[in-house]
Amino acid sequence: MRKQTLINLIAVVICFLTTQMKAQESWIDESIHDGLIELDTEYSFKTLVSNDSIKNTTETLKNINNAKLYFDKIFQTDLEFAVMFIENKEWNTYAYFPPPGLPQAGNGNVILGLDKSIVSIEVEKMIHQLPVQYLSKLKSVYGEKIDLDLFYRETLSIHELAHLYHFKEGTEPQRKWLQEVFATMSMYAFIKNKCNSCYDLMNTYPEFTIQSGDKMAEFKTLKDFEEKYVQKLSPQNYEWFQMQFYKNAKSILDLKGDGIVTKLRNFLIETDLSKTDKLSDTELKTRLEKEVGKEIANILNNWNYK
Ligand SMILES: [Zn+2]
Numbered sequence: 611m612r613k614q615t616l617i618n619l620i621a622v623v624i625c626f627l628t629t630q631m632k633a634q635e636s637w638i639d640e641s642i643h644d645g646l647i648e649l650d651t652e653y654s655f656k657t658l659v660s661n662d663s664i665k666n667t668t669e670t671l672k673n674i675n676n677a678k679l680y681f682d683k684i685f686q687t688d689l690e691f692a693v694m695f696i697e698n699k700e701w702n703t704y705a706y707f708p709p710p711g712l713p714q715a716g717n718g719n720v721i722l723g724l725d726k727s728i729v730s731i732e733v734e735k736m737i738h739q740l741p742v743q744y745l746s747k748l749k750s751v752y753g754e755k756i757d758l759d760l761f762y763r764e765t766l767s768i769h770e771l772a773h774l775y776h777f778k779e780g781t782e783p784q785r786k787w788l789q790e791v792f793a794t795m796s797m798y799a800f801i802k803n804k805c806n807s808c809y810d811l812m813n814t815y816p817e818f819t820i821q822s823g824d825k826m827a828e829f830k831t832l833k834d835f836e837e838k839y840v841q842k843l844s845p846q847n848y849e850w851f852q853m854q855f856y857k858n859a860k861s862i863l864d865l866k867g868d869g870i871v872t873k874l875r876n877f878l879i880e881t882d883l884s885k886t887d888k889l890s891d892t893e894l895k896t897r898l899e900k901e902v903g904k905e906i907a908n909i910l911n912n913w914n915y916k
Contacts, residue, residue, distance in 0.1 A: 637778060638692050638718030642704050646694060654678075656692040660700040664724050667695055670767060673805060674720070677768050680800045684872055685775050695724040709845070713763060715770035716777065722767050723759070729845065730758040744818075751814040761815040764808065765797070772796035776875055781882035784889055787835050790852065791909065792874050795859040799868035816856045819849070826850050830915035854913075862905045873902045 638656075646658035649667070653675045659667065674693060682688050694704060701710035704721065711727020713720070734756055737745065748756050772793040776783075783789040801808045824830065827850035829838060835851050843851070862870065877898065881889065889897065891910060899907040 636690055636718065638690060639716070640692075642706075642719065643692070643694070646704070655690070657695070658692060659695045660697050660704065660724060664695075664697070666724070670722065670764060673764065673808065674767060674771060676804055677771055677797075677800045680804050681772065681775050681796065684799075684868065685875060687775070687778075689775060689778060691718050691720060691771070691774050694719055694721045696721060697724045698726075698728060707840075711759075711762070713766040713770045715773045718774065718778075720767060720770050720774065722763055722770075726759055727762050730762050733758055747814060748818060751810045758815065760811045765801070765812040768797040768800055768808075769793045772800075776878055779879045779882075781879050782884050783878050784881045784883060784886075784894060785832070785836060786839055787832050787851070787855065787909075788874070788878060791855050791859055791906070792871070792878060794852070794855050795863060795871050795874065798856075798859050798863050799871050802863065803868065813860075816853050819853050820857055824850065832910070832913055858909050862903075866903060866905060870903050870906070874906065877902050 643658055646660055647662045649657040649659055649662065651657050651671060653671060655675075655678065657667070657671060671693065678689065678691075696704045696710075698710035701708065701723075706714055706716055706721070709728045711723030711725070712729050713722050715721065737748065737756055737758075745756065752758060752760050770793070773789070775796070776789065776792060797812070801812050826846040828847055829835075829843060830850075835843075840848060880886075880901075881897070895907045895910050898910075
């Protein structure tokens with residue numbers, strides 16, 4: 611074999627091997643794992659903590675694993691991800707964005723608080739100033755001290771995990787509100803079907819805030835949500851939107867069953883903004899009605915603030 615031919619052949623082989631290696635590379639962003647301690651667990655996903663002397667992860671991990679089994683089944687995949695538990699004081703070193711302790715997900719990581727989240731501390735303070743008659747339901751579900759991490763960490767960790775099942779496809783959604791409704795619907799479907807003991811933890815605090823009305827929200831249209839999203843809305847205003855999505859997700863799933871969750875995920879992937887033009891609200895309604903169900907399209911029709 612001539613020398614040049616041999617060199618060409620070697621180059622082709624190296625190129626092939628690199629492509630193969632890339633295909634097997636994990637999608638998990640491990641650059642933020644440095645310095646964390648890996649916990650030994652019985653689960654298939656990696657668990658990392660910023661401090662292994664704080665032992666409050668057992669129940670959360672069990673629920674996350676059950677949610678993984680459920681989501682893997684309905685979305686027909688075996689999703690690879692890592693769970694990170696980070697103390698508030700270390701939050702800014704490891705998490706993608708504040709506030710400390712509030713669950714977030716991205717690039718294959720679910721990031722959760724290891725001590726009480728700042729949001730829970732703030733909201734609990736406000737709630738304890740209310741007249742006692744408003745608190746009895748919350749106390750019966752979240753305990754005498756009203757531990758809202760039972761909502762903010764235990765429930766929202768499932769919402770965040772659900773996001774990864776869509777993020778993995780690397781697509782950009784037509785609307786951020788649809789992406790949020792998808793995560794909340796997936797969470798609701800899992801808890802309603804597979805985690806009876808989690809249902810009240812998921813449902814009681816949202817019902818409480820929905821009953822307290824719209825006063826906390828300066829911005830209320832879906833267009834506001836698209837334009838401002840997390841960064842430009844106050845935490846209360848952002849939460850107000852999420853609670854409206856919860857209300858919608860709950861009534862749709864109670865009515866239609868969980869088949870709609872898979873349809874919505876397919877829709878998010880198929881209408882990826884990097885490959886499809888941005889749909890107008892009218893086009894979006896028509897396609898949602900046809901491809902996912904008229905109930906989803908009705909979120910747009912029935913939104914109270916236009
Ligand atoms: Zn979300």
